[in-house]
Amino acid sequence: MHKHLPITVLTVLFICVLAAAPHAVSAQEQEAQKAVLVTGASSGIGRKITEVLAANGHFVYAGARKDKDLAELNKMDNVEAVRLDVTVQDDIDAAVARITEAGRGLHGVVNNAGVGVFSPMNETPEADIDFVFDVNIYGPYRINKAFTPLLAENKGRTTTIGSIAGFISGRRSGTYSMSKFAIEAYTDALAAELAESGVLVSVIEPGGFKSKIREKVVLHAMGKTLDQAGDLTAEEQEQLNKMKERNESLKEPDEVAEAALHALFAEKPKPRYMVAPDAEEAEATIRAALTRVAQLNADQPYSYTLEQLNNMLAELVAEQ
Ligand SMILES: NC(=O)c1ccc[n+]([C@@H]2O[C@H](COP(=O)([O-])OP(=O)(O)OC[C@H]3O[C@@H](n4cnc5c(N)ncnc54)[C@H](OP(=O)(O)O)[C@@H]3O)[C@@H](O)[C@H]2O)c1
Structure with missing residues (x-):
């Protein structure tokens, strides 16, 4: 876990994410x-x-x-x-x-x-x-x-x-x-x-x-649109129903x-x-972004140390 970046980096980042005010706009x-x-x-x-x-x-x-x-x-x-x-x-x-x-x-x-x-x-x-x-x-x-x-x-x-x-x-x-x-x-x-x-x-x-996007994706794969959703085989209908259920959740x-x-x-x-x-999707996204940083940095002549990366990230987080 957190193989490429120190815990402190992630702590700073997650505290900032969690402490961020909701996107409220005053009157x-x-x-x-x-x-x-x-x-x-x-x-x-x-x-x-x-x-x-x-x-x-x-x-x-x-x-x-x-x-x-x-x-x-x-x-x-x-x-x-x-x-x-x-x-x-x-x-x-x-x-x-x-x-x-x-x-x-x-x-x-x-x-x-x-x-x-x-x-x-x-x-x-x-x-x-x-x-x-x-x-x-x-x-x-x-x-x-x-x-x-x-x-x-x-x-x-x-x-x-x-x-x-x-x-x-x-x-x-x-x-x-x-x-x-x-x-x-x-x-x-x-x-x-x-x-x-x-x-x-x-x-x-x-x-x-x-939203409707998942149903449309399933229908697109069947060569159909939302308006043609009445015209499906039993198997296709089952697939669509599964997606509708997931969407409802x-x-x-x-x-x-x-x-x-x-x-x-x-x-x-x-x-x-x-x-x-939810927190899982937030983490998956931050982790994907950080993974690219870690991959870019790894094993090249100008790699940063973990401490340097940590400082850089702390600066960037403070700027937001
Ligand atoms: N829902 C999610 O979980 C999710 C997550 C991340 C990002 N998004 C993004 O959110 C945006 C809205 O998607 P949604 O999830 O709300 O799906 P949606 O319910 O399917 O809504 C998509 C909207 O885009 C319209 N549209 C499609 N093709 C168009 C075109 N050529 N010109 C103009 N309008 C067109 C659709 O109109 P018609 O009814 O005429 O097809 C519909 O109004 C998309 O950019 C999607 O990638 C969605």
Whole structure:
């Protein structure tokens, strides 16, 4: 256990993680009726963020793709549904035009839309990698590129729903993790580039929370979508039911929505918000990040001693 780093390093880190205040935002920090665009607002985390923003008095442009979802979202107070597939440039251009014409400006963007596949790398068709990257990587890239001028007018915020899969990768999760690792690099680059404009950039890294994503992953492997879920063999239905059961055992993504509120409205948003549902997922993520540090450092001409690493980490922890 803790083979590569001394206990003190981990103690400092975990004390900081545990002592961190929840992502509470004071009333003053949340100016009412600031407008925020949320992509993928039809279900799961995006829907929850939409509900929480709207309930807090903000105005939400809620992105969705299907008529029934757009109609549902339009029923909510403080919400205007926007037809928005993040892989379709015409949709994005129309959304920019509509939000610009509405005249209330844009304070924030939550790049939430996301998809996954679950298969071994060597058995994953290139089309599946394209499918995931198109939504999870190119989606935020296209959306931020299109909306940065509006955000810059308000010195606004943009945040992306990354994942602890942006730090952890393993059997069958490669494609999804590749997309979420990419979001880490993308976020750091964009944050540095937009700093001068006053637009603040962050990434939220949830662990496992209740949503539709797992059902969709299972159906995708069967060549089906959620709308075709009535059309399954008994074996497929059993597989789907198992996944639904697992999903039901997960927490509602309230803490993810809290982190989004903080990223959008706190005076000093954090660059990264890890939102693990429990201590095990938090530890797995921190351990995966530290494992890379230990592996990078091991057995090379410029390796640091454990004491030097410990001091370096203590400094970095103090800076957060
Ligand atoms: N739930 C978790 O445990 C978890 C953990 C870490 C990270 N995340 C991330 O959280 C985000 C939200 O996922 P979720 O778990 O809430 O899953 P979800 O319930 O399946 O929601 C995904 C949302 O993205 C939308 N979407 C998919 N493709 C799109 C496209 N091309 N253009 C626009 N919207 C699109 C979906 O719309 P449709 O209904 O039209 O398909 C849906 O609204 C994703 O980025 C996911 O990777 C989730």
